[in-house]
Amino acid sequence: MRGLLLIFAVGAQACGVREEGLMTHVTVQVTPEKSGARYDTATLAIERLELSACREVRWWQQLNPISVAWAHGDELAASPAQRSLVSLTLDTPQLVGTIYPPPGAYCALQLHFAPSTIDARSQGTTLLLEGALDGAPLLKLSTRELKVEVPLDHETLDATRRTLELRLLLTAPSPMGADDDILEAAVATLRAESPGE
Amino acid sequence: MSRGLGIAGKVRRGASKCNGSDCGNLSQGHGGESELQSLFMLRLVIALVSLSASAVLACPTCSCANPALLSIGADQPYPGRLRFGTTFRAWQQVDGIAGADGATLRELRLDLLASWSPLRRWTFAIDLPLQVRERTEVSLARERGFGPGDLNVSARFLVVGAEGLRRRHLVSVVGAMRLPTAPTLRDEVTGREFALDAQLAPGALAPGLGAAWSSFVGDRWSTMLSLNFELPLEGRFGLRIGPTVQLVGWAQFQPWPRLGFRAGVDARYEAVSFIRGVADASNSGVLLQPLLDLIVAPLSRVMITAGARVPFSVLRSATISQSPIIAVSLVVDV
Numbered sequence: 001m002r003g004l005l006l007i008f009a010v011g012a013q014a015c016g017v018r019e020e021g022l023m024t025h026v027t028v029q030v031t032p033e034k035s036g037a038r039y040d041t042a043t044l045a046i047e048r049l050e051l052s053a054c055r056e057v058r059w060w061q062q063l064n065p066i067s068v069a070w071a072h073g074d075e076l077a078a079s080p081a082q083r084s085l086v087s088l089t090l091d092t093p094q095l096v097g098t099i100y101p102p103p104g105a106y107c108a109l110q111l112h113f114a115p116s117t118i119d120a121r122s123q124g125t126t127l128l129l130e131g132a133l134d135g136a137p138l139l140k141l142s143t144r145e146l147k148v149e150v151p152l153d154h155e156t157l158d159a160t161r162r163t164l165e166l167r168l169l170l171t172a173p174s175p176m177g178a179d180d181d182i183l184e185a186a187v188a189t190l191r192a193e194s195p196g197e
Numbered sequence: 198m199s200r201g202l203g204i205a206g207k208v209r210r211g212a213s214k215c216n217g218s219d220c221g222n223l224s225q226g227h228g229g230e231s232e233l234q235s236l237f238m239l240r241l242v243i244a245l246v247s248l249s250a251s252a253v254l255a256c257p258t259c260s261c262a263n264p265a266l267l268s269i270g271a272d273q274p275y276p277g278r279l280r281f282g283t284t285f286r287a288w289q290q291v292d293g294i295a296g297a298d299g300a301t302l303r304e305l306r307l308d309l310l311a312s313w314s315p316l317r318r319w320t321f322a323i324d325l326p327l328q329v330r331e332r333t334e335v336s337l338a339r340e341r342g343f344g345p346g347d348l349n350v351s352a353r354f355l356v357v358g359a360e361g362l363r364r365r366h367l368v369s370v371v372g373a374m375r376l377p378t379a380p381t382l383r384d385e386v387t388g389r390e391f392a393l394d395a396q397l398a399p400g401a402l403a404p405g406l407g408a409a410w411s412s413f414v415g416d417r418w419s420t421m422l423s424l425n426f427e428l429p430l431e432g433r434f435g436l437r438i439g440p441t442v443q444l445v446g447w448a449q450f451q452p453w454p455r456l457g458f459r460a461g462v463d464a465r466y467e468a469v470s471f472i473r474g475v476a477d478a479s480n481s482g483v484l485l486q487p488l489l490d491l492i493v494a495p496l497s498r499v500m501i502t503a504g505a506r507v508p509f510s511v512l513r514s515a516t517i518s519q520s521p522i523i524a525v526s527l528v529v530d531v
Contacts, residue, residue, distance in 0.1 A: 013344065014342065014343065014344025014345065014379075014380040014382060014397075015342065015343055015344065015382075015385060016340065016341065016342035016343075016344075016382040016383055016384055016385060016391055016395075017340075017341050017342075017384060017385060017386075018338070018339070018340045018341075018384035018386075018387070018389060018391070019337075019338065019339040019340075019341075020338055021334055021336030021337040021338025021339070022336045022337055022338075023336065100334070100335075100336035100338065101335075101336060102297070102335040102336060102337075103337065159337060162337070
């Protein structure tokens with residue numbers, strides 16, 4: 001009977017432990033542009049961030065003398081980071097998402113830019129530049145959707161390396177030119193680095 | 198996450214319902230034999246008598262009535278019988294696509310069971326599960342907890358078959374109640390609550406009602422059919438698992454007095470669940486579990502059952518794959 005009571009006493013004690021998994025923190029660091037524009041609002045909306053796994057090339061594929069193009073899609077890691085808004089006037093790192101990928105090697109970060117749904121001021125715009133330039137009102141906006149792939153340096157995540165810090169460097173666009181061109185010019189400056197590597 | 202819990206809950210509930218596989222009739226030696234067993238010659242005589250009189254004394258299969266209703270005293274009881282048992286189970290399931298978004302659930306579970314039959318027709322049973330559950334996400338994030346699950350109490354009334362030593366049919370009704378005794382698991386360091394699937398049980402009151410019919414064909418064959426209904430109320434995190442109907446049927450063949458084989462199927466239907474009032478149909482549907490058990494009675498008051506259930510689903514929309522459920526149980530009459 002004493003043994004039974006002991007079992008019940010032990011059983012009544014509950015305990016739990018959580019072990020964090022693999023994660024990738026993505027920050028954006030903006031280099032301000034030098035046109036002299038004064039912005040009330042300057043934002044860039046990111047709809048989704050995804051890691052793209054490196055494609056494994058088998059030895060028999062390497063022997064293939066014919067060049068083969070690989071389609072993306074099935075290499076994307078799960079748990080994409082969702083919706084964030086980058087301020088193009090801040091020059092401090094801005095966290096735009098955390099991705100929780102499965103173990104693997106990652107060769108690219110895919111960014112999907114789409115009209116914002118998280119902020120009333122920039123609602124419906126992918127890029128919004130609003131302010132003044134040379135004393136005249138300035139309004140540039142784009143509602144385009146864009147997908148951009150930023151190459152990574154074969155970043156591996158596994159049980160021994162559980163966290164990856166990715167910093168995206170972005171140069172704020174000049175407000176000159178057509179609205180959609182400004183958006184394209186901005187995302188074209190993106191490149192990634194992983195601090196501490 | 199709730200999807201998995203539904204399934205997990207199902208597995209849990211299903212597992213608990215397997216406890217009845219422990220329900221072997223230990224009635225072949227109701228009293229006095231333990232003293233005799235210390236003497237070799239008398240043991241031999243008893244063994245020979247048991248073998249020759251198996252048609253009368255029947256042994257584990259004879260009164261095994263309702264393994265589906267978690268009462269290890271589901272066979273034809275005798276007044277004053279007290280029975281203890283334990284069942285160990287192991288199972289695993291993956292909810293989602295492995296390597297992409299699948300979360301893996303694993304559980305080891307030890308049920309502590311006791312039943313008491315104060316009268317010939319009435320049996321009361323209690324089942325306290327102790328569980329170790331681990332949930333691993335695709336990112337290797339892991340939640341691991343240990344503790345008691347939801348306590349299950351039941352009362353069984355034998356409608357047909359209470360009188361006489363060896364009836365050809367037993368019919369019983371069972372009322373059961375699952376109590377929300379499982380604590381909410383959380384990380385000991387941060388205090389953050391575990392995901393729903395990582396919790397040991399839904400933490401809901403769940404009344405149930407059922408009926409079972411056993412019949413015995415000759416000396417070596419027996420069959421059992423049970424139908425159970427459970428209506429869980431709202432539990433932890435606003436989850437209300439859909440009402441469940443379970444049908445269990447099996448046939449048991451016992452070529453020797455102390456050894457038997459059982460094969461059958463455990464089928465259940467679960468209606469749509471709700472999470473904070475929002476319908477979640479991902480888990481509703483039919484789950485079939487063919488079952489296979491080996492039953493051994495090494496001593497007159499001891500029964501060991503080892504077996505497996507192989508779950509596969511029909512009409513279930515969720516991408517859930519379950520491993521076979523391994524179960525080993527030990528039942529002792531005191």
